Amino acid sequence: MTEVVRDARQYLAVVRSRSRDAAYLETIEAVLVQRPELVLYGVLFGPPRHQVLKGHLLRLVNLRDPHDRGLGPKTLHIGIVEDDPETPERFFCASESSAVVPIPSLTSSEAFDSGCCSKRP
Numbered sequence: 001m002t003e004v005v006r007d008a009r010q011y012l013a014v015v016r017s018r019s020r021d022a023a024y025l026e027t028i029e030a031v032l033v034q035r036p037e038l039v040l041y042g043v044l045f046g047p048p049r050h051q052v053l054k055g056h057l058l059r060l061v062n063l064r065d066p067h068d069r070g071l072g073p074k075t076l077h078i079g080i081v082e083d084d085p086e087t088p089e090r091f092f093c094a095s096e097s098s099a100v101v102p103i104p105s106l107t108s109s110e111a112f113d114s115g116c117c118s119k120r121p
Helices: 002-007 022-034 051-063
Strands: 011-016 039-045 076-081 092-095 098-103 114-119
Touching: 002 011, 002 022, 002 092, 002 098, 011 022, 022 051, 051 076
Parallel strands: 011 039, 039 076
Antiparallel strands: 011 092, 092 098, 098 114
């Protein structure tokens, strides 16, 4: 997923609820600093559950004022969807050229323990 983030040039879409991988979150922040025109779409399933994600979200708002239109349309979009904390974590990371997407489990019901990564040539 960090490779998808590093390669993003125009937009980055991330879905997460329980992220706690500091290196991944720091990569998102670094790329936003390097590319001010990069548009970030973030969706949380339920409120952030880990302090590392809470800190990351605060830093995102400090890096990108959600009300600033200096580069045209907003470059930071964050939303929260209601979630049942008992369901497995869901994630998704995509840019204009590649994506990491979970797929339903091949071994159990209601789990997403397999994934798929795709990259445009």
